[in-house]
Amino acid sequence: MAEIAVLGAQGQLGRQFLAVLGRRARGLGRAELDLGDADAIERTLRRLRPQVVINAAAFNDVDGAELRRQQALAVNAEGPAELARLARTLGYRLVHFSTDYVFGGDRLRRPRRESDAPAPVNFYGYSKLLGEEAVLGAGAAALVVRVAHLYGGPSWSAGRANLVERFLARARAGQPLVITRGQTLNPTSVRDLVPAVLALLRRRSAGLYHLTGSGPCAAAEFAREACRHAGLCAKIQWISRDPRPARRARYTPLANQRWSQEGLPPMPHWRSSLAEYLLSAQNLPIRD
Numbered sequence: 001m002a003e004i005a006v007l008g009a010q011g012q013l014g015r016q017f018l019a020v021l022g023r024r025a026r027g028l029g030r031a032e033l034d035l036g037d038a039d040a041i042e043r044t045l046r047r048l049r050p051q052v053v054i055n056a057a058a059f060n061d062v063d064g065a066e067l068r069r070q071q072a073l074a075v076n077a078e079g080p081a082e083l084a085r086l087a088r089t090l091g092y093r094l095v096h097f098s099t100d101y102v103f104g105g106d107r108l109r110r111p112r113r114e115s116d117a118p119a120p121v122n123f124y125g126y127s128k129l130l131g132e133e134a135v136l137g138a139g140a141a142a143l144v145v146r147v148a149h150l151y152g153g154p155s156w157s158a159g160r161a162n163l164v165e166r167f168l169a170r171a172r173a174g175q176p177l178v179i180t181r182g183q184t185l186n187p188t189s190v191r192d193l194v195p196a197v198l199a200l201l202r203r204r205s206a207g208l209y210h211l212t213g214s215g216p217c218a219a220a221e222f223a224r225e226a227c228r229h230a231g232l233c234a235k236i237q238w239i240s241r242d243p244r245p246a247r248r249a250r251y252t253p254l255a256n257q258r259w260s261q262e263g264l265p266p267m268p269h270w271r272s273s274l275a276e277y278l279l280s281a282q283n284l285p286i287r288d
């Protein structure tokens with residue numbers, strides 16, 4: 001019996017947990033456990049009896065969530081609520097992930113703290129907010145970690161590109177990188193995130209934490225730095241309004257306030273994490 005069950009085993013974050021945890025963890029992809037199926041969740045977890053459940057599964061299609069609302073709610077809110085209910089019954093500890101998209105307003109120009117009131121501007125953010133509220137309100141031993149703009153895992157091979165890979169693919173194709181004016185974010189490498197979450201688990205932390213790479217940065221600066229490491233030229237095409245179906249806030253950094261108040265070491269700066277990711281052997285840039 002594996003001690004830790006990792007849901008969303010084929011996703012970017014799920015794969016990184018599995019790579020770090022090795023034989024201590026059992027990965028469950030969508031085929032083994034559909035988070036939209038409450039009966040399947042109960043059946044599977046009663047059979048496996050893990051001590052910890054890490055839920056890295058989510059309906060992450062931000063634009064798709066506007067149209068497929070029921071599906072987004074099932075995976076991002078109802079499934080996590082069931083995981084939390086079972087955590088109380090079966091006695092496992094639950095780790096669940098949420099997002100900077102629970103915040104939306106652009107007026108407050110400082111990174112959002114755990115104590116700031118959420119106000120999502122799109123359905124994805126709303127469904128994730130319902131999920132975190134359900135987990136935190138279930139009376140279970142649960143940790144909810146809000147993260148943002150993940151990269152650093154092998155998502156390309158899983159058929160989905162992360163932020164860095166999308167920038168590099170466009171630059172390699174000679175296409176401009178489309179960036180909304182004023183877009184500021186907190187890119188976070190899963191290589192930094194996974195050890196930080198495991199540190200919280202070891203400390204038996206519970207409740208809500210923000211965990212992102214240090215140093216909010218302008219999206220354009222991040223794109224330019226990624227291209228520079230890959231030896232590519234970054235042509236930026238500025239837009240003043242994001243044309244995608246789901247609204248997006250321009251300013252979404254999170255402050256890792258609880259983490260730092262507890263005296264934990266600052267998360268690595270986005271510049272060093274990006275360099276580490278792009279310079280590591282498996283990600284050596286392909287130069288055309």
Ligand SMILES: NC(=O)c1ccc[n+]([C@@H]2O[C@H](COP(=O)([O-])OP(=O)(O)OC[C@H]3O[C@@H](n4cnc5c(N)ncnc54)[C@H](OP(=O)(O)O)[C@@H]3O)[C@@H](O)[C@H]2O)c1
Pocket residue numbers: 007008009010011012013014029030033034035036055056057058059060075097098099100128147148149150151155160
């Ligand atoms: N990526 C980001 O930039 C970002 C930003 C903020 C927050 N987050 C949060 O961080 C967590 C991890 O994200 P990620 O980047 O690792 O996402 P990801 O790469 O998209 O992985 C999510 C996984 O969830 C699985 N999934 C979807 N619907 C499912 C269902 N009904 N039952 C079981 N599994 C299902 C997907 O399976 P399929 O492969 O079969 O679709 C996928 O493997 C999520 O909670 C996400 O909301 C991510």
